[in-house]
Amino acid sequence: MRFFVPTLAATALTFVGVGAEAAPVKPKAPAARSVQPASTARLTGITVVPRAVTLDGPRAEQGLIVTGSYTDGTIRDLTEKAQFQVSAPRIAALRKDVSRRTVRPVGDGPATVTVHVPGAAPASVSVQVRNIGVRVPVSFRNEVIPALTKAGCSTGTCHGTPTGKGGFRLSLQGYHPEMDFQTLAREGGGRRVNPADPGASLILTKPMMRVPHRGGKRLSPDMPEFAVLTRWIAEGAKDDAPGTPTLVKVEILPGRRSLKLPASKQQIAAMAHFSDGSVRDVTHLAKLTTSDDEIATVTREGQVEASKRGDLAVLVRYQDALESLRLTFLKDVPGFVWNKPPEQNYIDKHVFDRLKLFQIPASELSTDTEFLRRAYLDTIGKLPTGQEVKAFQNDPAPNKRAKLIDELVARPEFADFWALKWADVLHVKDETLKERGARAYHAWLRESIATNKPMDQFAREILTASGPTFTNAPANYFRAVDEPQVLSEMTAQVFMGVRMGCAKCHNHPFERWTQDEYYQFAAFFSQVQRKSGTVKEEETVSLNPHGEVTHLRTGQVMRPKLLGAEFAQVEKGADRRPALANWLTTKENPFFAKAMANRVWANLLGRGIVEPIDDFRDSNPPLNEALLDAMSKDFAEHNFDLKYLVRTIMNSRTYQLTSRTLPLNADDSLYFSHAVTRMLQAEVLADAVSQITGVPDEFPGYPAETRAVQLAGTKARTPFLKTFGRPDRNLPCECEREKDPNLFQALALISGRDVHGKLKHESGRIAQLARSQPNDSAVVDELYLSALSRQPSAKEKREWLSYLGKAPDRQQALEDLGWVLMNSKEFLFRH
Numbered sequence: 001m002r003f004f005v006p007t008l009a010a011t012a013l014t015f016v017g018v019g020a021e022a023a024p025v026k027p028k029a030p031a032a033r034s035v036q037p038a039s040t041a042r043l044t045g046i047t048v049v050p051r052a053v054t055l056d057g058p059r060a061e062q063g064l065i066v067t068g069s070y071t072d073g074t075i076r077d078l079t080e081k082a083q084f085q086v087s088a089p090r091i092a093a094l095r096k097d098v099s100r101r102t103v104r105p106v107g108d109g110p111a112t113v114t115v116h117v118p119g120a121a122p123a124s125v126s127v128q129v130r131n132i133g134v135r136v137p138v139s140f141r142n143e144v145i146p147a148l149t150k151a152g153c154s155t156g157t158c159h160g161t162p163t164g165k166g167g168f169r170l171s172l173q174g175y176h177p178e179m180d181f182q183t184l185a186r187e188g189g190g191r192r193v194n195p196a197d198p199g200a201s202l203i204l205t206k207p208m209m210r211v212p213h214r215g216g217k218r219l220s221p222d223m224p225e226f227a228v229l230t231r232w233i234a235e236g237a238k239d240d241a242p243g244t245p246t247l248v249k250v251e252i253l254p255g256r257r258s259l260k261l262p263a264s265k266q267q268i269a270a271m272a273h274f275s276d277g278s279v280r281d282v283t284h285l286a287k288l289t290t291s292d293d294e295i296a297t298v299t300r301e302g303q304v305e306a307s308k309r310g311d312l313a314v315l316v317r318y319q320d321a322l323e324s325l326r327l328t329f330l331k332d333v334p335g336f337v338w339n340k341p342p343e344q345n346y347i348d349k350h351v352f353d354r355l356k357l358f359q360i361p362a363s364e365l366s367t368d369t370e371f372l373r374r375a376y377l378d379t380i381g382k383l384p385t386g387q388e389v390k391a392f393q394n395d396p397a398p399n400k401r402a403k404l405i406d407e408l409v410a411r412p413e414f415a416d417f418w419a420l421k422w423a424d425v426l427h428v429k430d431e432t433l434k435e436r437g438a439r440a441y442h443a444w445l446r447e448s449i450a451t452n453k454p455m456d457q458f459a460r461e462i463l464t465a466s467g468p469t470f471t472n473a474p475a476n477y478f479r480a481v482d483e484p485q486v487l488s489e490m491t492a493q494v495f496m497g498v499r500m501g502c503a504k505c506h507n508h509p510f511e512r513w514t515q516d517e518y519y520q521f522a523a524f525f526s527q528v529q530r531k532s533g534t535v536k537e538e539e540t541v542s543l544n545p546h547g548e549v550t551h552l553r554t555g556q557v558m559r560p561k562l563l564g565a566e567f568a569q570v571e572k573g574a575d576r577r578p579a580l581a582n583w584l585t586t587k588e589n590p591f592f593a594k595a596m597a598n599r600v601w602a603n604l605l606g607r608g609i610v611e612p613i614d615d616f617r618d619s620n621p622p623l624n625e626a627l628l629d630a631m632s633k634d635f636a637e638h639n640f641d642l643k644y645l646v647r648t649i650m651n652s653r654t655y656q657l658t659s660r661t662l663p664l665n666a667d668d669s670l671y672f673s674h675a676v677t678r679m680l681q682a683e684v685l686a687d688a689v690s691q692i693t694g695v696p697d698e699f700p701g702y703p704a705e706t707r708a709v710q711l712a713g714t715k716a717r718t719p720f721l722k723t724f725g726r727p728d729r730n731l732p733c734e735c736e737r738e739k740d741p742n743l744f745q746a747l748a749l750i751s752g753r754d755v756h757g758k759l760k761h762e763s764g765r766i767a768q769l770a771r772s773q774p775n776d777s778a779v780v781d782e783l784y785l786s787a788l789s790r791q792p793s794a795k796e797k798r799e800w801l802s803y804l805g806k807a808p809d810r811q812q813a814l815e816d817l818g819w820v821l822m823n824s825k826e827f828l829f830r831h
Contacts, residue, residue: 380413386785427480438713444473456585497595520561606676694765
């Protein structure tokens with residue numbers, strides 16, 4: 001094939017684009033509606049939290065948060081603007097710490113703090129101070145460890161690394177206080193802490209940069225961390241005495257809320273609940289971060305400030321507790337008018353509620369041919385044929401989209417395509433399972449999907465499988481990886497959407513999971529063992545009733561414990577896996593249905609409600625929690641029916657929205673206001689090229705006409721599949737698959753042998769059309785229908801008929817047409 005006239009190529013690549021069929025024109029912004037400016041809303045009242053304060057001991061403190069309610073229904077944080085008056089200055093005093101307003105003890109007894117904001121009735125807070133004269137030593141675990149964490153000393157980039165820095169090692173985020181005490185108080189020849197001269201202690205002088213410190217300045221005398229560390233050292237740098245209260249939980253005030261910009265600030269307070277029943281404000285010692293700094297940041301003092309609208313979580317770490325507070329920041333968008341798209345089911349209700357909240361309009365409904373192509377690619381990984389396009393266009397039935405969805409999920413190609421998705425995350429690869437094992441496993445996956453096996457049964461059969469891997473295919477799950485810890489990580493990630501790997505060596509830095517919980521969960525797989533089977537290269541999965549998992553740090557034998565739940569009740573020596581599988585797949589399980597629903601949603605909509613799709617955690621909140629809850633509940637109530645869930649999502653208007661954006665939703669990449677465009681994955685693209693050119697790929701060991709999406713393992717590789725990101729299946733996540741276009745892919749399409757060879761193939765479609773179809777108009781129509789699932793526009797038709805009519809070599813000209821179509825965005829992307 002030759003490269004044809006550059007001017008024509010440029011023209012073709014311009015008008016053959018995503019959405020070319022509709023020739024969209026950017027719509028004008030709708031007329032602005034009357035929006036009451038935030039400044040005109042009238043204050044109707046204020047509230048203060050907490051309403052009652054107990055200050056126990058001379059170093060206690062409590063931050064106060066003032067909220068104003070306004071006539072437009074909004075609320076605002078007025079903590080900085082409020083005036084505070086203490087009824088008994090000899091009992092309590094108010095202190096301003098940047099944004100914080102804190103009550104401090106002065107003497108034992110009761111007092112009242114009255115809060116004034118102009119335009120509202122005052123509010124009051126009762127204060128009780130006690131034990132002002134009792135000397136309370138600094139707690140190593142409750143104060144020193146959090147102070148080091150807040151200062152950044154125990155992070156993974158500083159002394160919290162496994163090897164430490166500069167000969168000084170701390171546990172990551174203070175997860176091992178016993179080790180940290182020995183490191184600080186007993187090592188270093190007395191130089192790290194010096195009770196005789198606290199100011200000379202290296203733990204103070206280095207982070208203050210009084211002596212060289214590669215970690216930079218971390219402390220200053222005005223920081224609470226400095227006061228805590230100095231006092232602890234002066235008191236003798238002691239560990240906590242027996243009976244010192246321990247942390248029970250952390251609460252974040254004022255609770256979940258929504259604010260409308262320009263009201264962009266919100267003060268928070270971290271409240272620690274201890275085993276003696278006491279509650280203390282620990283904001284000054286808690287490490288504070290947000291899940292998305294582009295939306296909002298949080299100061300050391302706990303003031304959250306937003307820069308744009310959106311959802312985020314404010315994360316509070318104190319000791320080994322990690323809690324989150326959800327905040328939503330809204331903003332009036334000039335010109336926004338909700339366009340009231342019809343709701344097809346509950347999915348649309350939850351999506352549209354979110355769009356209305358953020359004032360993002362929904363795009364229009366996709367055209368029939370846009371929907372047709374998208375539905376085929378998303379369900380069966382295949383382009384519709386020209387005949388299928390025409391049949392759908394000519395179908396007058398008002399419910400033809402629903403009918404098509406039903407037909408597609410019933411087709412055998414649905415099982416092929418969705419088996420491919422599961423084979424990716426379940427490590428179905430020839431190198432570890434051997435070719436026969438990989439094919440058996442893949443066949444089982446395909447059969448499970450073809451018969452619509454409930455996904456809870458699907459998971460149970462995998463997690464409890466034993467026996468020969470060639471004949472009992474799900475047992476390959478335990479051949480793909482063989483260590484209890486790795487099995488537990490893969491199980492959590494694939495079936496629960498939880499990434500546990502970080503907790504192997506230390507408490508998870510971004511999640512609530514502890515190192516203890518990691519090994520307790522791994523204990524479910526401690527009995528699994530593999531032995532050589534009776535057939536060459538086969539292995540048999542069986543149980544060793546004496547198998548145990550020991551804690552990496554303590555060496556303790558761990559009992560099996562359900563993640564975030566109770567210890568499993570399993571008889572000694574009995575298989576522990578059924579207890580895990582039965583708990584995991586109940587309708588009430590907090591992980592399974594959500595993880596499965598989110599995975600299916602992401603495969604159909606282009607991104608997850610939680611993204612990455614297997615990374616559920618407090619610091620990565622769902623984009624639409626109500627939608628995820630409703631969808632997972634519906635999925636569970638319908639017996640974890642995969643095809644039902646696929647049909648429900650695809651029948652929603654949300655799924656069927658066009659990818660063409662509006663002026664007010666063009667920058668939305670989160671809330672599903674329009675369809676997501678994404679490049680076809682390697683196997684689908686390879687099959688599409690073969691389908692258009694009429695030249696199938698050949699895969700050694702597979703029957704003729706086998707499509708790339710039907711390949712079982714990883715042995716059958718082609719340069720094309722490798723270039724376009726077919727994964728090696730080493731990771732239990734879809735993140736291993738290459739999704740972003742790159743230069744090598746462009747070169748493969750522009751000048752690669754696969755595309756060019758198939759276009760020039762003597763028995764391919766192009767050669768056959770050149771020989772048997774003299775009507776250029778019919779040829780152009782056929783190739784457009786095959787490649788783009790639509791008829792060419794009038795302009796496209798004129799351009800190509802002119803080019804074909806002038807071409808000295810008609811077959812080469814048709815090859816040019818095929819080349820342009822397969823190098824267009826409209827072909828390469830799902831849209």
